Amino acid sequence: MQILESFTLAAPREKVWDLLFDIPRLSQCVPGIESVEVLDERTYRGKLVVRVGPIKTRFSGIVTLTEVVPPSRFASTVEGDDKGNASAVKIFFNGTLTTVEAGTEAAFQVEVNLRGRLAQFGDPVIKATAKKLTAEFAKNLRAQLEHSFP
Amino acid sequence: MSIHFLEPADISAATALLAEYGDEAKIIAGGTSVVLMLRQKLIAPSVLVSLGSLIGWDFIRLDADGLHIGALTRLGDAERSPVLSQVCPALAQAFSLVGNVRVRNQATLGGNLSAADYAADPPAMLMALDARLRLIGPDTSREVPLFEFFLGFYTTVLEPTEIISEIIIPPLPESARAAYLRYTSASAVGRPCVAVGAVADFDTDGKCQDLRIAVGAAVETPQRLARAEALASAQTLSDELVAAIAEEYAQALDPLSDVRGSAWYRREMIRVLVKRALMEVRDRHR
Numbered sequence: 001m002q003i004l005e006s007f008t009l010a011a012p013r014e015k016v017w018d019l020l021f022d023i024p025r026l027s028q029c030v031p032g033i034e035s036v037e038v039l040d041e042r043t044y045r046g047k048l049v050v051r052v053g054p055i056k057t058r059f060s061g062i063v064t065l066t067e068v069v070p071p072s073r074f075a076s077t078v079e080g081d082d083k084g085n086a087s088a089v090k091i092f093f094n095g096t097l098t099t100v101e102a103g104t105e106a107a108f109q110v111e112v113n114l115r116g117r118l119a120q121f122g123d124p125v126i127k128a129t130a131k132k133l134t135a136e137f138a139k140n141l142r143a144q145l146e147h148s149f150p
Numbered sequence: 151m152s153i154h155f156l157e158p159a160d161i162s163a164a165t166a167l168l169a170e171y172g173d174e175a176k177i178i179a180g181g182t183s184v185v186l187m188l189r190q191k192l193i194a195p196s197v198l199v200s201l202g203s204l205i206g207w208d209f210i211r212l213d214a215d216g217l218h219i220g221a222l223t224r225l226g227d228a229e230r231s232p233v234l235s236q237v238c239p240a241l242a243q244a245f246s247l248v249g250n251v252r253v254r255n256q257a258t259l260g261g262n263l264s265a266a267d268y269a270a271d272p273p274a275m276l277m278a279l280d281a282r283l284r285l286i287g288p289d290t291s292r293e294v295p296l297f298e299f300f301l302g303f304y305t306t307v308l309e310p311t312e313i314i315s316e317i318i319i320p321p322l323p324e325s326a327r328a329a330y331l332r333y334t335s336a337s338a339v340g341r342p343c344v345a346v347g348a349v350a351d352f353d354t355d356g357k358c359q360d361l362r363i364a365v366g367a368a369v370e371t372p373q374r375l376a377r378a379e380a381l382a383s384a385q386t387l388s389d390e391l392v393a394a395i396a397e398e399y400a401q402a403l404d405p406l407s408d409v410r411g412s413a414w415y416r417r418e419m420i421r422v423l424v425k426r427a428l429m430e431v432r433d434r435h436r
Contacts, residue, residue, distance in 0.1 A: 053266060053304025054176065055192050085191045117190050124268075124406035125303045128370060132302075 006107035007138035011145045016104045017071035029140035087116030157203040165288045168311040171197045179261040217319040221260025240328035244275035260314040269341035274366030275330040278347030287312040300371035326351040329430040342367040343410040344419045348427035358382040368405045368416040387432040396425035
């Protein structure tokens with residue numbers, strides 16, 4: 001399933017890029033993140049909690065950066081699972097930062113492959129959840145950017 | 151892991167337990183939804199607050215301010231209720247289509263609404279009927295119109311400590327007619343692909359005085375379109391007008407794609423079903 005999301009941040013592209021690669025600050029912006037551990041400069045291990053109605057799922061996984069072109073483009077893969085509900089996810093993530101009049105447009109193209117029991121909820125639920133999390137992520141990024149560049 | 155099964159004796163004890171255990175607790179009423187999620191380990195609460203011992207919340211009563219249905223009323227009991235069959239057969243019809251007879255004899259109306267599953271029958275009909283819900287919390291009691299209740303997939307305005315206590319349906323004039331139609335794409339007893347609840351009232355000249363149409367199951371939360379409903383105001387429901395209203399619903403709603411049908415398919419079926427529902431309320435005599 002493909003998810004396309006984008007949002008605009010009122011900050012220069014370089015500043016946005018720096019924030020996206022400043023892991024401690026970035027992890028404060030990702031909704032539901034529980035921990036991030038840097039394994040090497042291209043690999044991270046993390047735990048993320050996602051809630052959909054009554055269901056709370058805790059994914060543990062590895063993020064691998066596959067392409068990094070500062071300050072405009074990066075790609076990564078994410079592989080994770082939640083053993084509690086026997087579900088696994090593989091994500092191919094492509095992100096671009098483009099300079100626009102209002103600052104920087106961040107656009108994401110994400111291919112999500114969800115397997116296991118959670119997959120029964122189907123694409124519409126996953127897409128709606130992705131949209132909600134993206135909006136929250138954008139809000140948190142804006143707060144971080146304002147905080148550092150008043 | 152063991153689960154503590156608590157059976158409070160009244161609704162205030164139940165909300166107190168929810169406040170005490172917070173995130174660790176889940177409510178269970180009929181259990182048709184909660185037990186499935188437990189078995190699949192989609193939820194792992196340490197406490198289940200059962201509403202099974204609560205007495206007095208499984209009524210169907212006609213009062214001056216409308217029809218009151220206790221949240222713990224089983225869908226099967228509601229479906230067979232003489233009061234409901236007389237006051238609003240279309241709602242009894244919507245209840246009679248949920249799951250199968252074993253599910254309906256177990257599932258409660260409050261549970262059905264709290265689960266906020268988009269592919270459900272009762273919400274569209276209840277929304278067309280302008281239903282309201284009474285929500286009880288530890289120290290609170292509030293009424294919420296059903297159209298404000300659903301926030302998204304499996305998500306409602308219910309606070310973690312709140313429980314639906316009753317569903318209230320305002321009285322309909324004698325001259326009003328209601329219909330519930332649904333379309334299932336997989337099998338006759340499956341969950342709906344599109345659900346349409348319609349209520350219309352006509353004056354003595356046959357002109358439409360009030361029209362309410364809610365579409366569910368094809369969209370994230372049931373939807374009414376004030377603009378499309380207004381087209382019928384003080385009009386005779388001609389075939390052309392019926393088609394125009396159905397077209398509005400088909401064009402304005404943003405249907406979802408899932409195993410029961412693609413967005414394109416659902417849009418076509420919304421057009422067909424809204425039209426049929428309108429014709430039914432127009433042509434059927436009470």
